[in-house]
Amino acid sequence: QxxxxxxxxxxxxxxxxxxxxxTGISSDVDGYNYVSWYQQHPGKAPRLMIYEVTKxxxxxxxxxxxSKSGNTASLTVSGLQAEDEADYYCSSYGxxxxxxxxxxxxxx
Amino acid sequence: EVQLVESGGGLVQPGGSLRLSCAASGFTFRRxxxxxxxxxxxxxxxxxxxxxxxxxxxxxxxxxxxxxxxxRDNAKNSLYLQISSLRAEDTAVYYxxxxxxxxTHDYWGQGTLVIVSP
Numbered sequence: 672q673x674x675x676x677x678x679x680x681x682x683x684x685x686x687x688x689x690x691x692x693x694t695g696i697s698s699d700v701d702g703y704n705y706v707s708w709y710q711q712h713p714g715k716a717p718r719l720m721i722y723e724v725t726k727x728x729x730x731x732x733x734x735x736x737x738s739k740s741g742n743t744a745s746l747t748v749s750g751l752q753a754e755d756e757a758d759y760y761c762s763s764y765g766x767x768x769x770x771x772x773x774x775x776x777x778x779x
Numbered sequence: 780e781v782q783l784v785e786s787g788g789g790l791v792q793p794g795g796s797l798r799l800s801c802a803a804s805g806f807t808f809r810r811x812x813x814x815x816x817x818x819x820x821x822x823x824x825x826x827x828x829x830x831x832x833x834x835x836x837x838x839x840x841x842x843x844x845x846x847x848x849x850x851r852d853n854a855k856n857s858l859y860l861q862i863s864s865l866r867a868e869d870t871a872v873y874y875x876x877x878x879x880x881x882x883t884h885d886y887w888g889q890g891t892l893v894i895v896s897p
Contacts, residue, residue, distance in 0.1 A: 770824040
């Protein structure tokens, strides 16, 4: 069982914004600014989308943003597009198991 | 371009062993921590092990410690995972990934599938 808790599913219509939460504890999400988010399409390898809470690797659209408040981190996808439909995983340095359980994002 | 290519997966009986390999290119391999992360069918990501730049520090998931051994050969730009005493619950796609620091995995291979079954 992951120490980081994510909702199993989230959804939004094209063009809308959706936020995915990742809740940890004081010794992981709240204790470090090393929260990352990964996108995974079916049958594909994970892709780093956000690191150090808010930073985007080169090539990641600026529609993807990250934030953190206390022991909860969030990934927000703005201007949803069909290709954003995927599984999303958070991770935090210090978290038991490292990764959250994943959230399936559906674009309606 | 960074490339990580895993190999060595396959069907193995419970109690058996395999050696997974990850061939790296496109970056200065010896400068980075590396991890193995696995994903059971239909399940989430699970960090398995990592190794530091010169191979002197290795960390493992509790459930694999003593059964799995991570190693690297910086001269060959290769990462390895020796997996033994395999159990059904070890069935998964095994990914190698680079660690840019604090367990942030920026590049991933395509994975290699290990199936543990009689």
